């Protein structure tokens with residue numbers, strides 16, 4: 001989704017803006033632009049296509065002296081990718097210029113009125129309406145004008161605004177779209193995400209919805225919509241610039257796959273103390289947890305797949321019904337949620353529009369919300385009753401890997417925590433499982449050593465057109481994730497099926513050479529899944545099997561086998577997913593795909 005940066009300070013802003021935008025490229029975009037104030041005039045430079053085109057066009061920003069400016073990478077929502085629709089958008093009189101992430105939901109009626117009043121638009125975007133309103137409502141007072149525009153617009157927005165009449169002042173607002181402020185002696189900066197700010201500073205302000213930010217080179221002030229000044233604590237970001245760089249790897253995705261042992265250690269360790277679960281971050285009463293009527297797990301994409309694993313585990317341990325739901329469906333389904341329900345929301349970015357809206361709906365029905373989130377201070381974290389952060393660090397590759405794995409580790413701990421409170425398992429059982437959970441990083445270190453072998457296998461599958469992933473129970477949940485990983489980065493058509501369901505239709509697609517990955521790590525169901533593998537093999541499928549070290553596999557039944565260490569059933573999904581991430585990565589590599597930024601995808605999906 002769109003990325004925003006803005007700077008006002010004591011040095012030329014253009015290089016800061018361009019560097020910031022390059023660190024937001026991971027969000028996905030189709031055009032880029034910047035605007036600066038030079039000699040009291042607003043200058044806009046923007047272009048369709050890759051950011052490097054803009055950077056070359058501007059000679060890395062070296063031609064501008066201006067110390068105030070805004071920048072944007074656009075992911076098209078209203079109007080196709082084009083030079084005209086690229087941000088920033090100037091008002092007709094040239095006084096104001098705006099960058100925007102989000103959607104102005106009432107833009108059509110606002111635009112119609114403005115056209116009737118004689119305003120001429122030069123783009124198809126919803127954003128240009130904001131620029132037009134700033135011009136229309138301008139009374140000489142920058143703050144009041146911004147406030148008046150906010151009274152009129154509806155929807156979600158992070159906005160960066162500058163005005164030619166105020167070459168030292170910068171305004172920004174945030175409502176349901178990410179935005180943070182960076183504070184430094186050289187100047188102050190806004191951005192959609194931390195990596196953009198890190199080259200300047202690690203001191204930031206997190207912002208809340210409906211806050212207005214006024215920045216100068218020396219000061220940042222935060223106001224509510226009524227103009228009351230708000231206090232904010234400075235947060236120091238612990239990770240440095242290199243955490244958001246490739247560090248010698250070819251792609252962020254493989255770097256992030258390799259970082260999983262550390263990310264898991266950082267996520268698991270603080271939650272375990274003296275062999276017990278230490279959830280300082282959770283304050284649901286024991287009474288609430290004992291009397292939960294049901295649990296809903298709500299998320300999108302890979303985070304939803306974590307929920308599918310969670311359903312199997314929580315139902316097994318807690319003996320409570322668990323409904324795992326895609327957020328975009330949940331929000332329009334009149335969900336059966338009560339004040340006795342626990343809703344677990346899972347999101348790496350903490351900004352996914354559908355997940356955020358689903359959370360709000362569940363909350364309005366009285367449910368308690370526990371979120372599992374990677375980005376501190378994100379919208380989902382801000383409005384949840386309790387938050388468990390995944391300490392995965394910045395995840396830049398669009399396809400999630402380390403965030404997924406850390407979410408999974410927290411789901412195990414949540415399952416144990418709730419089940420012990422409910423009384424379906426005792427503390428000895430929890431202590432035993434905790435020991436297993438602590439072993440996950442070490443096991444994954446071992447599995448990562450398979451990377452060269454999987455790379456070789458991947459070459460053999462690089463020219464496939466279709467792939468099928470089959471498994472039962474949590475093997476099925478991992479099949480869903482494995483299939484998504486492969487298709488989103490390699491563009492190979494791929495589907496995941498519950499292994500027993502294949503013969504109810506899909507098996508008709510299996511023919512000589514069809515690629516089928518059988519996931520059979522759940523020992524309880526090994527034989528059942530292997531029967532389904534035999535069914536596809538009998539129809540000529542090329543079969544890859546993922547199973548545990550000790551399982552007995554007849555060589556005639558499969559073409560290739562990947563084995564994971566033999567481990568406790570609870571943590572098996574964490575081990576099983578890693579070779580699948582590697583497989584997806586290496587197949588996409590062999591196909592020469594744009595792995596970190598697959599076409600049409602965005603990292604943080606802030607539109608519904």
Ligand code: F6R
Pocket residue numbers: 300301302303304346347348349350351352355398399400484485488603604605
């Ligand atoms: C796939 C992937 C997406 C995200 C989904 C939810 O590799 O990354 O499917 O899992 O867009 O995003 P978050 O977790 O930010 O809510």
